[in-house]
Amino acid sequence: MQAIRSRFTFLFRSTKGLVLVAIAAIALVTAIFGMLSGPMVEWGVKDVVVRLLDLDLVPAEREGRIIMLYHAIAMAVVAIAVYLITAVVPMKPHEQATINATVTAGYILSMICGLAFAYLGHEWIFHGLWLFGLSLVFFAGILLAAALWPWRRDYQIKDTAYAHWGRIDLERAAFFTMAVATLGSAMFGAVTGSYWGNGHETFLAEDLIREPHKTNLEYSIIGHLHIMLTLIAVAVALIVGRRFDFKGPLHKISMPIMIIGTIVITIGAWTVVPIPPIAHMIIYFGSVPVLLAALFMVIFGFRKLIQEGLAKSGGRGFGASLKALVHDPLRFGMLWQMVFMNFTVSFIGIFVAVKLDEIFRVWPARDERLILTGHWHVLSGIVATIILFYYADMVGLKGKVRQWFGWLVIVGSDVAFASVTIFEVKRLFVSEADQQPVVNWTMALADIGLIVVLVMLAGLMVWRLVDLFKRDGQWRTELRHDPHVGIAQGDAPESLAAAQELSK
Amino acid sequence: MKRIGLIFVLIVASGLLAACGGKATAEPPIIDTGVDPESWAVVPAGEFLEGQHEHPTLVDYDYEIMVTDVTNAQYARYLNEALAAGAVKLVAEDQQIVGYYPGDEFRGAKHEERIDEGDWLHIDLNEKGLRLSFDGTTFTPLPGYENHPMVEVTWFGARAYCEYYGGRLPSEVEWEKAARGTDNRPFPWGDAIERNNANFYSSHDLYQKITDSRGGTTPVGFYNGKTYDGYKTLDSPSPYGLYDMGGNVWQWTGNVYEEQHYRYMRGGSKMEYEQWLRVWARNNAHPKYFGPSVGFRCARDIATTE
Structure with a gap:
């Protein structure tokens, strides 16, 4: 029982554990629902998943399902941001604990119930619980804003x-x-x-x-x-x-x-x-x-x-x-992805805005739509990789594993995002009649790049899962050194010092 | 670690080779589907459920609509007749067919462009995706593409064809009713889509291997339940017996809306995933746009035929 309790404490109270759970949840949702579109349809994988999970994919409800899926993933990303903010911005331990607990309940509830409502037939109780989950995340946001109040005397600049x-x-x-x-x-x-x-x-x-x-x-x-x-x-x-x-x-x-x-x-x-x-x-x-x-x-x-x-x-x-x-590819990656974002998102967005009527509104709406959906998916993907680098750095990947993980995620994601960007704007340099080779190689590179990133993510998750079964695994070390769990338990003066150091 | 790196490079290289390799067949298989492109279907007056959210909409008149898209053979015949009759003009220096359009009222809305009275492009003879040949006097469909849908035609060119034969481009509502019938089906043939219901991105049909500038379309009426060279199709007509109302090529519709110059297309195409074949899915472009995945079919009033 103690073994379960200590692992539960790690996963649902320590910052690293909470972030791990949220990343794992996103990875799981991405892995399952990513099999319902794109090349997975052509390869017949979608049919297998639909049968296995008994999914109810009414064609007229596709847009609604996608909206629910976006919200499910977004709430987990918001939760990760909240965990990291409560870890790096000084606040009272009870504030951190309350905010984290609320946002965790909120995102898990909204993720599970939202997806159940969208994909497993419309049980309206799930819709209600989805809304309740979103409300909890919102309430956690109010608590966070209150905790971040800049005029608090305790947290004036030193x-x-x-x-x-x-x-x-x-x-x-x-x-x-x-x-x-x-x-x-x-x-x-x-x-x-x-x-x-x-x-x-x-x-x-x-x-x-x-x-x-x-x-x-x-x-x-x-x-x-x-x-x-x-x-x-x-x-x-x-x-x-x-x-x-x-x-x-x-x-x-x-x-x-x-x-x-x-x-x-x-x-x-x-x-x-x-x-x-x-x-x-x-x-x-x-x-x-x-x-x-x-x-x-x-x-x-x-x-x-x-x-x-x-x-x-x-x-x-x-x-x-x-x-x-x-x-150090992990720390370099966090910053590089922000630079790379400009090439695949900002500059593209500005170019489209400037040349909208002259170029892009001459194309069919479907081609213009590709740029819009492509560039914001790329932005989301870049944010995701930054979080991934942050987490991998936070848990202390070392040596060759750090190098390989970091570089493969940088190269894989950037190749994928660059390919998607070329695919988006292909009409600038190839006619529709001649586009097939460009479509083929950009999609192939995008798929390969994404597969590399997903394999790295899967590797990280498997390592953490296996680690959880070890009595004195990495998880125990992380729990021991989590400053905020330590403070909340009131038993770790060293942790308090660490927290203060974190808080400048 | 070096070995892992080598494996990684090999995987990437083989993936790229798989994507880019393989020479596309230039000649399309010649298949007679048995569906007559000259046939028309009657759509009776009455209410139907319009759009994704199923708004009851009344079409208070009967009309006819072509059972298939207009084919290359039909369009070539039209060009020969229309050129001879002076209904369209050949601009020799640009190698373009143009025709008169009376213009749209310009209201100056944001992003709206002027569509003035005058000659507008119908087809560009230089376009690589065009499946017609022209010897200076006569248009002929390219061998193997006679019964494939006419593509690379602007909205002006599609409209001119229909009007030349006393018809019109169907309005969006007419098109959608003809595709959906009176129930709430998402696809012209029913509630779900299989890969052999229509020519779309995942259909894996005989023509998908032809990736040159002209390839990729299937002959009109291809998805009629027959088996062609081992590829079994599902019979996929709309409730009124229309073929290719989902997939193969987008179809121009006739509406001219206020405060915008765009013309709308319906039906999805060979280049789209399944969601774009839903009966309410829309695409649009400037009326002078033409492409290898855009064709059309005509509608006409019943009275015209009597």
């Missing part, structure tokens, strides 16, 4: 190397701003969702791209999904910044503009409903400071990696610096 305004810690304020913006943006979607069946019909935003007139409910959903993904990206960027102990002059520029950018983008997304013609302009204005803040963080992180690498190797010059930069 080290002036970090961005501050008076005694206010601006990084904490950036986390707080993101949390409040996320809550408002979640409501933005929830209010619209409450009209479901009463004026609101299920749709995918990408299917409305060329509709000259959209309803307010449709605009709300479009705003909601865009801002939610953006705010998850902001949260992950802030978390990674903490990992690198981002500070100094660049930190002092980044944090204020990150706050301003987050507020402006959020307002832009919300104003899609009342004033759609200028909403995009507001979003553009907000995006610039957010991207700049992330850029400054990447510069800081790259410089830090180079310094660390050179200190180890003792080398000098450009070659040695480059080698030092990439000496």
Whole structure:
């Protein structure tokens, strides 16, 4: 019984355990539901899965199922972000415990019940529980925002190397701003969702791209999904910044503009409903400071990696610096993926916006739709890989395993995302009649890249699963060193010191 | 570790070879499906369930619609007749067939483009995907493609064909009713899709191996329950007996909507996954767009035929 209890404590109370459970849940959902589309259909795998799981895939309900699937995965990603925030931003142990417990119950409930409702026939009790799960996640967000309140005296700035305004810690304020913006943006979607069946019909935003007139409910959903993904990206960027102990002059520029950018983008997304013609302009204005803040963080992180690498190797010059930069693929990967994101998401988005009428609106809607769905799937994938790097770094992969894992995920994901991006914009350089070879090799590379990433993820998960069966496995070490579980139990002064160190 | 790296490189290389290798067959198998492209089906007046969310919609008149898409042979014959009659023009220097269109009212909405009165492109003879040959005076369908759907035709070219023979492009509502009938089926033939119901991305039919500029379509009416060279099809007509209302090629429809210049297509194509073959799925493009996966069929009033 003690063995089960200690493992349960690790999985559902320690930060590393909670993140592991959420990643495993996402991996499982991705593995199962990824078999229902794409090449899996052609290979006949979908039919087997449908039969095995007795799935009820009514064609008219496909869009609804996809929305439920998005929410199931998104809630787990939100939970991971919450766990990492409560671990790296100073707050009371009871706050952390309450927030983590609430968000965990919320995402697991919404994931299980949402998918059950969507894929196993429509038992409405599951729909109700799905909504209850989402509500719990929302409530956890309120608790998180309260815990992150930047004017709390206990958490005023002590080290002036970090961005501050008076005694206010601006990084904490950036986390707080993101949390409040996320809550408002979640409501933005929830209010619209409450009209479901009463004026609101299920749709995918990408299917409305060329509709000259959209309803307010449709605009709300479009705003909601865009801002939610953006705010998850902001949260992950802030978390990674903490990992690198981002500070100094660049930190002092980044944090204020990150706050301003987050507020402006959020307002832009919300104003899609009342004033759609200028909403995009507001979003553009907000995006610039957010991207700049992330850029400054990447510069800081790259410089830090180079310094660390050179200190180890003792080398000098450009070659040695480059080698030092990439000496640790996990930490390099977290930052590199943010840079790579610009090539596959930001630049593509800007190019499409600038040339929309001239090029992209001449193409069939299906081709324009490909770019939209492709680029936000890529953004989601990049966020996922950053989280994966963060987790692998957090659990301390070492030696050759660290190198192989890191590089295979970087190369695999970047090859996949680059191929998808080329596939999206193929019409720029190949006619529709001649596209088949391009379709074949881009899809092959995308599949190979994704398979590599998924194999790495599976390897990581299998290792952690096997480890859980060991009496003194890695999990026990992680539990022992989790500062917050230690504080909550009141029995680990060393852990308290570690927590304080984590909290600057 | 080096061995693992080598295995990885081999896997990637074999995957790419599998994707890019294999020479595409240039000549399509010649198959007579037995379905007559000249036949029309009557769709009676009445209510049907429109769209994914099944809104009851009334079509208060009977109309006829072609049982299949317009074929290359039919379009070649039309071009020869229309050129001789002066209904369309050959722009020799551009190698294009153009024709008159009276234009649309321009309302200046966001992203709306002007469709002015004048000559507009019907087909571009330089286009590699075109399955017609032209010797300077006569159009002929390429061998093997006679009974395949006409593609690489603009909305103007499709509209002109139908009007030349006293018909019109079906409206979206007409098209959808003809595909769905009066129940709530998602696919023209019923509630589910198998790979041999229609020519789509997963159909693995005889023509899918032809990946050159012209290939990939199946002869009209191909999915009629017959077995061709070992490939067994399921009989997949719509409730009114129409073939290829899901898959093979997108089909232009006739609506001109206010505040937008786009023209809408229905039915999905050989390049789409199954969800795009659902009867309510829509695609759209500029009316001057043409492509290897877009064709059309015509509708007409019953009175016209009497």
